Amino acid sequence: MLNHKELRKQITALTAEYYKARFEEKEFVPGKTKVNYAGRVFDEEELQNAVNASLDFWLTEGRFSEEFSSKISDFLGVENVLLTNSGSSANLLAFSALTSEKLGDKRLKPGDEVISVAAGFPATVTPIIQNGLVPVFVDLSIPTYNIDVEMLKRAITPKVKCIFLAHTLGNPFDIDAIMALAKEHDLWVVEDNCDAFGSEYKGRKTGTFGHISTISFYPAHHITTGEGGAICTNDPQLARIVRAFRDWGRDCYCAGGDNNTCGKRFSQQFGTLPFGFDHKYVYSEIGYNLKMTDIQAAIGAAQMDKLPDFCESRKAHFQEWKRIFSKYPHCFITPEPTEGADPAWFAFIVTLKDNCPFKRDDLTKYLNDNLIETRNLFAGNMTKQPAFIGKNWRIADHLTQTDFIMNNTFFLGTYPGLTDEMFKYAEEKLDEFVKQY
Ligand SMILES: Cc1ncc(COP(=O)(O)O)c(C=O)c1O
Incomplete structure (x- = not known):
């Protein structure tokens, strides 16, 4: 019988094979494969460590x-x-x-x-x-x-x-x-x-x-x-x-x-x-x-070990969304980094302008129906959430922009799992949508 060290070696090697068989690259099929806003990105190293x-x-x-x-x-x-x-x-x-x-x-x-x-x-x-x-x-x-x-x-x-x-x-x-x-x-x-x-x-x-x-x-x-x-x-x-x-x-x-x-x-x-x-x-x-x-x-x-590359990928994906949404300046406010900042963006956040010819929820429904995942800025306005109503909090002055964001803002993913094909597909879909108006 092999000793435990030998067995561990074999199991570790097999785990890498398992990773390849189970998880390696899947083909992207436009309209069939989901364009997630986020997701775990890993290879055999994470599995072997686990x-x-x-x-x-x-x-x-x-x-x-x-x-x-x-x-x-x-x-x-x-x-x-x-x-x-x-x-x-x-x-x-x-x-x-x-x-x-x-x-x-x-x-x-x-x-x-x-x-x-x-x-x-x-x-x-x-x-x-x-x-x-x-x-x-x-x-x-x-x-x-x-x-x-x-x-x-x-x-x-x-x-x-x-x-x-x-x-x-x-x-x-x-x-x-x-x-x-x-x-x-x-x-x-x-x-x-x-x-x-x-x-x-x-x-x-x-x-x-x-x-x-x-x-x-x-x-x-x-x-x-x-x-x-x-x-x-x-x-x-x-x-x-x-x-x-x-x-x-x-x-x-x-x-x-x-x-x-x-x-x-x-x-x-x-x-x-x-x-x-x-x-x-x-x-x-x-x-x-x-x-x-x-x-x-x-x-x-x-x-x-992958974090620095993940951050670079998030920055590149942010720029790609920025290019796509900047084609429609009459519709969208695109995000800007804070002065002096170099963000490893969690997401690409978009706000529909006041005079935009369509509503946020029309666009997010369309994108999600086409398997392009979107999210709102989390709780929107927390003071309006059931759990927070009646609790002891104070509004400093007013929450005008917060309410505007609650109604007109959404975000898309920048995570490293996004690919050029996904961006091409998402761009086509957005173009199709905006052309209707
Ligand atoms: C800004 C922020 N803080 C805290 C959390 C909570 O983290 P976790 O989901 O690991 O509890 C989240 C959500 O995931 C978040 O977006």
């Missing part, structure tokens, strides 16, 4: 988690990367960390206000409400689809303690302006980088400007682990607090399987516990368990 992690059968954070988080850390240039089971969990943990009593007077408290936007994904706002704080919704600007900085300035009152924003669809918000305001008013900044992993602002990666930032690895995003996310910070205290919130609230920060990393496992005083109570079972936060498995991390570690 299989190898399964053969390790370590299951919880292990060697692949270490590899994955250190690749993220190198890519972004951040000190601390904590893996989690989703981008939403990453947002919840990043925000919850700021409520920790370990931060003293700087901690966020119930009733404090947090600046955000209403045209976004709910996971950027729900942690604010879940922690008993109050979202303050500021309008967006078109064509960057990021927060209106002038309105944001007017929205800051002594009750505002934090700014929690996503880089909309990969386009960085006006980071210089927001970081300057945060400094002036002593506000925390949480960067939801879930849609912008690889975007840059003035030569530096997004996710490195705020006090803390998050990533999502859901399949629609820049890289995937299926479900998954990460929290990034250069602040060692915040990193320890996030870890505690992520790992049941426990104070101990030993890696799985390790003991006594701090060297004081049985010689500290905590709360009103007896002196020397085992640090492994000391809980200093009201926490969760939102950790990632090593199988997910193994897939992510392979995906990280």
Whole structure:
């Protein structure tokens, strides 16, 4: 019988063959094959890593988690990367960390206000409400689809303690302006980088400007682990607090399987516990368990090697849509990067002009009927969503652009799985549609 190392070698080689047989290139048939807005892009390396992690059968954070988080850390240039089971969990943990009593007077408290936007994904706002704080919704600007900085300035009152924003669809918000305001008013900044992993602002990666930032690895995003996310910070205290919130609230920060990393496992005083109570079972936060498995991390570690190419592909696809939609300037407002930004676009966002001869929903129905997938800008206007009606939030001034976006805006994919044939087909279909009017 072969030993386990030999068997692993054979299984790994067979997995590559399996990949070729099962997943390699499918023919694009116009009108029959879907032009997805997003999807996982992978090859045999992700499958082999997933299989190898399964053969390790370590299951919880292990060697692949270490590899994955250190690749993220190198890519972004951040000190601390904590893996989690989703981008939403990453947002919840990043925000919850700021409520920790370990931060003293700087901690966020119930009733404090947090600046955000209403045209976004709910996971950027729900942690604010879940922690008993109050979202303050500021309008967006078109064509960057990021927060209106002038309105944001007017929205800051002594009750505002934090700014929690996503880089909309990969386009960085006006980071210089927001970081300057945060400094002036002593506000925390949480960067939801879930849609912008690889975007840059003035030569530096997004996710490195705020006090803390998050990533999502859901399949629609820049890289995937299926479900998954990460929290990034250069602040060692915040990193320890996030870890505690992520790992049941426990104070101990030993890696799985390790003991006594701090060297004081049985010689500290905590709360009103007896002196020397085992640090492994000391809980200093009201926490969760939102950790990632090593199988997910193994897939992510392979995906990280592809991320730079994925970002270039997203940028090229954005330009292709831009060329196509720019043929109809009387109908469409096409998106623009924020000044100083080089976005790794999550999507190509389009708004129909006021005097456009057709409606957004006519066009998106037509595109979807022709198997070209579209999406709206997530929740549209969050204040109108059933879950948010009657909750404790405030509109800064007005949400005129947000409402306009809710009614007139949609997006198409830029993900690396799109091909020249798909763009040719989509362009023909759009031409056909617009010619009817
Ligand atoms: C901006 C933004 N933040 C957070 C999330 C949540 O990430 P996840 O789906 O991994 O929970 C998403 C959606 O996927 C998102 O678009």
